[in-house]
Amino acid sequence: MDLVASVLDGNRLALARLLTQVENNTPGGRAALSGLFAYTGRAHLVGVTGAPGTGKSSLVNQLAHYYRSLSEWRNSQQAPRIAIVAVDPSSPFTGGAILGDRVRMRDLAGDPGIFIRSMASRGSLGGLARSTSGIVQALDAAGFDLILIETVGAGQAEIDIARLAHTTLVIEAPGLGDDIQAIKAGILEIADVLVVNKADRPGVESTERALRGMLQLAHPAPRVFQNHHLMETIFTLNKSVDAGSESASEQLLWIPPIQRTIATEGNGIPELADIIEKHYLYLLKSGEWLQRERYRLKAELDLLLQETLVARWRSSVSEERYGQVLQSLVERELSPWEAVTDLTAGGGS
Amino acid sequence: MSDSMYERRPRVLIAKPGLDGHDRGAKVVARALRDAGMEIIYTGLRQTPEMIAEAALQEDVDVVGLSILSGAHMALLPRIFELLESNGQEDVKVFVGGIIPDEDVPRLLEMGVVGVYGPGTLTDDIARDIRLALRAQADSTPSA
Numbered sequence: 299m300d301l302v303a304s305v306l307d308g309n310r311l312a313l314a315r316l317l318t319q320v321e322n323n324t325p326g327g328r329a330a331l332s333g334l335f336a337y338t339g340r341a342h343l344v345g346v347t348g349a350p351g352t353g354k355s356s357l358v359n360q361l362a363h364y365y366r367s368l369s370e371w372r373n374s375q376q377a378p379r380i381a382i383v384a385v386d387p388s389s390p391f392t393g394g395a396i397l398g399d400r401v402r403m404r405d406l407a408g409d410p411g412i413f414i415r416s417m418a419s420r421g422s423l424g425g426l427a428r429s430t431s432g433i434v435q436a437l438d439a440a441g442f443d444l445i446l447i448e449t450v451g452a453g454q455a456e457i458d459i460a461r462l463a464h465t466t467l468v469i470e471a472p473g474l475g476d477d478i479q480a481i482k483a484g485i486l487e488i489a490d491v492l493v494v495n496k497a498d499r500p501g502v503e504s505t506e507r508a509l510r511g512m513l514q515l516a517h518p519a520p521r522v523f524q525n526h527h528l529m530e531t532i533f534t535l536n537k538s539v540d541a542g543s544e545s546a547s548e549q550l551l552w553i554p555p556i557q558r559t560i561a562t563e564g565n566g567i568p569e570l571a572d573i574i575e576k577h578y579l580y581l582l583k584s585g586e587w588l589q590r591e592r593y594r595l596k597a598e599l600d601l602l603l604q605e606t607l608v609a610r611w612r613s614s615v616s617e618e619r620y621g622q623v624l625q626s627l628v629e630r631e632l633s634p635w636e637a638v639t640d641l642t643a644g645g646g647s
Numbered sequence: 648m649s650d651s652m653y654e655r656r657p658r659v660l661i662a663k664p665g666l667d668g669h670d671r672g673a674k675v676v677a678r679a680l681r682d683a684g685m686e687i688i689y690t691g692l693r694q695t696p697e698m699i700a701e702a703a704l705q706e707d708v709d710v711v712g713l714s715i716l717s718g719a720h721m722a723l724l725p726r727i728f729e730l731l732e733s734n735g736q737e738d739v740k741v742f743v744g745g746i747i748p749d750e751d752v753p754r755l756l757e758m759g760v761v762g763v764y765g766p767g768t769l770t771d772d773i774a775r776d777i778r779l780a781l782r783a784q785a786d787s788t789p790s791a
Binding site (some may be wrong): 311317397398416 | 652656657677678680681682683684685686687688689690691693694695697698701702704705706707734735736784
């Protein structure tokens with residue numbers, strides 16, 4: 299049986315080997331992903347990001363554990379199958395990495411409905427690895443219902459996860475910054491759900507207050523469905539989502555809720571899972587699910603185009619000519635812009 | 648895009664089976680192998696053979712490194728080999744570190760352990776042995 303068929307058949311070793319090939323961008327991996335692509339687009343992708351030490355891995359562990367304990371989920375009479383992709387940083391010097399997220403996920407061992415894969419960021423700066431989207435596609439095709447994607451410990455600018463995931467959880471912990479941090483651009487803006495973990499620590503009120511203040515000051519503008527009457531829309535959202543009504547003609551607005559958790563003890567986890575479900579319904583009703591899908595695939599397409607075109611162009615320019623232009627740059631004979639014009643206009647030689 | 652993003656790097660699972668709660672050695676080795684450019688999946692303390700084999704499978708590792716200080720190595724290793732094999736991962740290289748009596752070393756090697764490292768081992772030697780074992784494997788099986 300070939301790789302694609304084995305993965306679709308639920309063979310875990312085949313899946314693990316495919317993930318390695320995807321991670322290393324081998325021709326076999328690319329071919330298998332192409333074969334599997336038609337089977338993707340079904341999983342709910344949930345991103346988990348936040349600063350190092352806020353408890354992302356523990357939270358992912360507890361969420362996965364909770365989902366697996368359910369006797370029904372969405373339209374199914376069984377618990378969802380969960381895949382976890384956990385990214386940790388590569389050393390910028392040696393390229394090596396210690397992937398330690400499994401340490402917090404030992405409760406999940408022995409459950410065939412769970413598949414955990416660790417990966418190194420390999421020089422990517424956006425909080426994910428370049429091949430994370432491919433890894434997620436493979437897991438999606440393999441039939442996992444929910445894919446939890448844990449980013450590297452992220453600060454303010456590692457926001458690739460918002461492009462990849464349908465639902466992004468941003469994890470905060472008490473004592474990590476004042477309210478000026480909360481109004482800066484970046485990671486807080488991408489949150490669909492804000493989680494204040496370690497809620498048993500002192501300072502949890504002020505952290506939550508700062509986040510709430512940030513949300514009230516300004517809801518980030520380009521988040522698709524804006525509406526004039528803020529309070530009314532929140533009300534509409536709660537009503538229509540809770541009642542499951544079909545009056546989707548009303549425009550919906552999602553205000554990121556704030557949920558307190560204590561991941562090590564499981565406190566707040568059912569409530570968090572509930573919010574994720576609400577967000578899922580919101581995405582479907584508002585049309586944002588499809589919109590995000592389109593945006594994600596566009597980003598993927600653009601990146602692949604860039605890589606392919608650059609690689610193709612690079613193979614048409616001799617090492618020598620490239621070196622000459624670089625040298626002119628170093629000697630300040632050419633500006634970087636002029637160098638690019640020079641290299642791209644001349645083509646070969 | 649730079650090639651390093653897609654480079655095949657050795658993937659090594661470092662696990663600590665058994666009930667003793669001392670993982671300093673495992674961490675030192677993990678760190679040294681990281682510095683040797685490998686990707687280390689670190690699983691932490693008190694792993695059962697089943698947990699180790701499951702992690703090795705999901706992570707598709709090339710190497711499993713076990714730190715064993717409890718004296719239970721003669722019981723743990725056959726079970727781990729059995730599970731790796733039943734998962735289709737008989738090609739995974741297994742290394743053992745920790746407190747292993749001299750007379751047990753040949754028996755472990757006979758079982759299929761590639762290297763046994765006691766206190767005082769240079770971490771560079773472990774990294775070198777791993778690379779050699781993987782290279783020998785790559786030479787004997789044409790890559791897919």
